[in-house]
Amino acid sequence: MFKNLVKFISLIIFVSINNFSIGQENKMIVIEYSHFLEVNEIHGPDVKILKEDVVLRHNSAQMYCDSAYLNVKENFFIAFGNIHVISPTEDLTDTVHLFGDSLHYSGKEKLAEVRYNVILQKDSMILYTENLDYNTSDNIGYYFDGGRTLNGEDTLISKNGYYYADTDDLYFKDSVVVLNPKYTMYSDTLKHNTKDKISYLLSPTDIIASDSSNYIYSEAGWYNHTLDIGQLNKNPVLTHKKQTLVGDSIFYDRNKGLGIATDNVIIADSVQNVRLKGNFGKYYEFTERSVITDSALFIHIQDNDSLFMHADTIRSIIDTLRSGTDTTTFRLIKAYYKAKVFRSDFQAKSDSLIYTFLDSTIKLYKEPVLWSDKNQLTADYIEIQTDSNEISRVLLTNNSIMASKSESHGFDQIKGEKMVAHLKKNKLYKIDVEKKGGIIYFMLDKEKLVGINKLECINMVIYMLDNEMEKIWYYGNPKGTIYPPKDLTESEKVVKGFKWLKQYRPQKWQDVFIWEKSGDTSENDVIDLKIEKN
Incomplete structure (x- = not known):
């Protein structure tokens, strides 16, 4: 007489309920506790209606609720x-x-x-969402309608996400945002480990400092939220104020304000129109200093020309000039060990040099x-002093020599302890x-060598026209002689210390x-004026 069955059963369930399992142990859902259990003809005998303080268990997962409908047949x-x-x-060392x-x-x-x-909560990590599917066997959760995760100082937001409890990994997908007091991340796909607090960049990602500094x-790499360091491995860019650092990879330390780039490195200054290139570079945000090595190249992009410089x-660096109460900051470029310079109107080499942007001066040493x-x-x-991107003066100090090739006969030479060339x-x-x-x-x-004029004095002023000596003023006991070419040896045709350095x-x-x-280079070599603004 099923209709006459008691429709409502009140049970005080303790030990008996604890041993009440539906089907095979660890495969079927187990009722651990329920203050009320009801079976009715509407839902059928396979459905148990549980009310108040309900506790259910399936394998190692324990589940609590106010009420439940348990279908024994369907488990x-x-x-x-x-x-x-x-x-x-x-x-079994942690719990979700x-x-x-x-x-x-x-x-x-x-x-x-x-x-x-x-x-969803594990340790100090908390995930908020409206819809979440969680596999109690694999310990993997998935949300698909927007989620927000709190992990230490970080808030991680995305439309979709997977959580792997066994490895503490979160995979965020679609409209990913990571909020941190120091910065904000924007990405499409991101992996984040809640234990290590490391985010792994799996798609194009922007990280913007909170103060916009x-x-x-980067399109690949990782960022450690605890240490504030990151490794950027695909098309990385670090921009600070008007300075930009790029390379095949960049290591970044936010606390030190340091970016270290390797391979195909470019450090660009958009204000000064300057680029540093090489295969290893460092940029220091706090001091706006940078250093580049391994095929290092400095390029100063100018109106219709560019200055190129190489050194080891x-x-x-940024330097400061103080005059009274006024302070002026300016950039210095220091190049050392086998420095070379090329611009279409002049070229230079030295062991080291300093290029000062304050007055556009290049100082060559050794x-x-x-x-x-x-x-x-x-x-x-x-x-070398410049004005409006053109050389205006050249100062030579100690053992100064200026020389030019005199057709095919020899070298016209001027010497002095100190020399100032005006252009x-x-x-x-x-x-x-x-x-x-x-x-x-x-x-x-008429292109025939008729004599060699050798003159010495204390001081002199030489006026030039079309690269030829037009007029000379001598001061202080000038002594000069014009020699027949055959009367002078080759060593007497040059001043002391002179070398023609065309190979450099x-x-x-x-x-x-x-x-x-290496090898012979023609005296008629033509300077290539084609400038590639890299």
């Missing part, structure tokens, strides 16, 4: 109110807590579908050489010589990487 239940699922991790308003659980699939006001971009190491048009200038120290529109028009002045000049008559002169900007050319 499935629907639960309502104060949902709490406790699921241990695979190694899952909360929500309702729960659909399949014993066959070991799948908990939690809906509305869902919270810097910007990071090139540094870019065996410097400057070439301009047909002239070669050497001294112990050379300073207009990149043409030499005057030379001031101080102390121990001297000239060796090859005199031609770059003919195009790519030659700055070649310290010394």
Whole structure:
């Protein structure tokens, strides 16, 4: 008489309920506790209606709720109110807590579908969403309608996400945002480990500092939120103010304000129109300093020309000039060990040099050489002063020599302890010589060598026209003689210390990487004026 069965059964269930299992142990859902259990003809004998303080277990997962409908035959239940699922991790050393308003659980699939006001918690990590499916066997959760995760100082947001409890990994997909007091990340796909607090970049990712002081971009790599360091491995970019660092890979330390790039490195300054290139570079945000090595190249992009410089190491630093109450900051470029410079109107080489942006001055140290048009200038120290991107003056100090090829007969030479060369529109028009002045000049008559003029004095001023000596003023006991060419030996035709250094002169900007050319080079080499603005 099924209709006359008692429709409502009140049970005080303790030990008996604990031993009440449906089907095989660890495969069927087990009722651990329920204050009320009801079976009615509407739902049929296979459905158990559980109410108040309901506790269900499936394998190692424990589930709590206010009420539930348990289908014994289908090994499935629907639960309502104060949902709490406790699921241990695979190694049983940790536990996942899952909360929500309702729960659909399949014993066959070991799948908990939690809906509305869902919270997933493990240790200090908390995930909030409205819909979450969680596999109690694999310990994998999935949300598909937007989620927000709190992990330490970080808030991680995405439309879709997977959580792997055994490995503490979260995979975020679609409209990913990571909020941190120091920065914000934007991505499409991101992996995050909640234990290590490391985010792995799996798609194009932007990281923007909260104070907008810097910007990071990369398509692959990782970022450690605890240490504030990151490794950027695909098309990385680090931008700080007007400075940009790129390379095949970049290591970044936010606390030190340091970016270290390797391979195909470029450090660009958009204000100064400057680029540093090489295969290893560092950029320091706090001081705006940078250093580049391994095929280091400095490029200063100018109006219709560019200056190229190579050395073993090139540094870019900020210096300060104080005058009274005024303070001026400016950039210095320091290049050392086998430095070479190419610009279409002049070329230079030295062991080291300093390029000052304050007054556009280039200072060459240790065996410097400057070439301009047909002239070669050497001294112990050379300073190139420019105005409006053109050389205006060249200062030569100690053992100063200026020479040019005199057709095929020899070299016209000017010497002195100190020399100042003056230029207009990149043409030499005057030379001031101080102390121990001297000239060796090859005199031609219709391209025929008729004599060699050798003169010495203390000081002199030489006026030039079309690269030829037009007028000379001598000061202090000038002594000079014009010699027949055959009366002088080869060593007497040159001043002391003179060397013609054509093998070092770059003919195009790519030659700055070649310290010394091997073999014979023609005296008629033409400077390549084609400038590639890389």
